[in-house]
Amino acid sequence: MISARQLEVLSTVIEVGTTARAAELLAVSQPAISNMIRHTEDLVGFPLFMREHGRLTPTKEALHIAQEAQHLFMQQKRIDNIIDELRGGTVGRLSIIATPSVGHGVLPRVLSQFLKTRPKLQLSIELGSMDEIIRKLGSGRVDLGLSITPPRHSAVSVREIANGQLMCACPADHELALQDVISISSLNHVSHISYAARTPLGQAIDTLFSERGLERRYFCEVRHTATALEMVRNGLGVALVDSFAVIGSHGDTIAVRQTRPSLPLKLHGLTSNMFPTTNLTMQFQRFLSDYLKSHDGHAGTDGADTGSL
Structure with a gap:
């Protein structure tokens, strides 16, 4: 031959x-x-x-x-x-499942930059709970999971992608927007939108309050950060949200402020131990990490009031 x-x-x-x-x-x-x-x-x-x-x-x-x-x-x-x-990493298919906070927040902005040099790339984006993320990673139906809460499961590998923190989002004309840093105790004296005690973010905030001898009080209970932000945008109150959710936020209806004490958070990338991680998946994790590092301290830019961030 x-x-x-x-x-x-x-x-x-x-x-x-x-x-x-x-x-x-x-x-x-x-x-x-x-x-x-x-x-x-x-x-x-x-x-x-x-x-x-x-x-x-x-x-x-x-x-x-x-x-x-x-x-x-x-x-x-x-x-x-x-x-x-x-x-x-310019062609292929990338399948991502993210918690709603990440999926509604920073993920679309990162993908818009990632795709600029990868016009042939095909995407599959889903939002889901931690249980859904683990299940779909374990079955090989998605390449990458994104979550603020790290899971403890033998079928999943966890990589820390970026550091963040809890921020206070409030209407731009709200009295708390006059402060550069907002004490969490102040939230008990205003219309506070917060998370159910059984949610990971709700548990983290409860711990923050109890360490100061306080009981968290709120008038509206939500499950997801995206819901809390929409309520803030419509003037219904203030909410503690992760900094990843407000990166690049447009408009001037929300003021974003640091909190006292601060509550550090991390964004985690989750991959399956049952299936090999693709080169494209690893590239996107690196791109996401670099993007968030370049925007560290710039939450709520592009028109939103960021105070002393």
């Missing part, structure tokens, strides 16, 4: 007309080209060139083989391009 290299030598000699020029183009010696031609003729069982007065004239059979070989070369080039694109 003729190898791809033999076809390349045959086509090159036909194209340039001499073994010397073909050797130069292929970066080998002229005897190597001549030996390759003779060996190829032995394999096929008929002459590929007519040798007259030191010149090589391709036979009709050789021309026919070389013409068919062009299809192979084009396919090989296409495969090489695909491999380069896959190596660079």
Whole structure:
């Protein structure tokens, strides 16, 4: 069977007309080209060139083989391009499941930047609870999970992507918006929108309050940060939200302030231990980490009031 290299030598000699020029183009010696031609003729069982007065004239059979070989070369080039694109993360499919806080907040903004140099990339984006994230990672239906709360499950690997903190979001004309840093005790004296005690964020906030001998009081209970932010935007009260949810927020209806004491948070990337992590998934995690580091301390920019952030 003729190898791809033999076809390349045959086509090159036909194209340039001499073994010397073909050797130069292929970066080998002229005897190597001549030996390759003779060996190829032995394999096929008929002459590929007519040798007259030191010149090589391709036979009709050789021309026919070389013409068919062009299809192979084009396919090989296409495969090489695909491999380069896959190596660079510019094509393929990326499937992500995120908790609503991340999925409604920073994820769309990061993806808009990530896709600028990857127009052929296909995406699948879902929002789900931690149980759903673990289940879909374990079954191989998604490539990456994103959550502020790290799971403890043997089927999932956890990587810390970025550091964040709890912030206080309030209507821009709210009395608390006049302060650069808002004490969490102040939230018990205003219309406070907060999270159910059984939710991870609700538990973290309860711990923060109890460490100061306080009991968290709120008039409206929500489950997700996105819901809390929409209520704040509509002037219904103030809410503690993660800093990832307010990165790049547009508009001037919300003021975002630091809290006292601060509550550090982390964004975690979750991958399955049951299936190999794709190169594209690893690239997106690095891109997300770099994006969040570059926006650290700039939550609520692009028009939103950020106070002393």
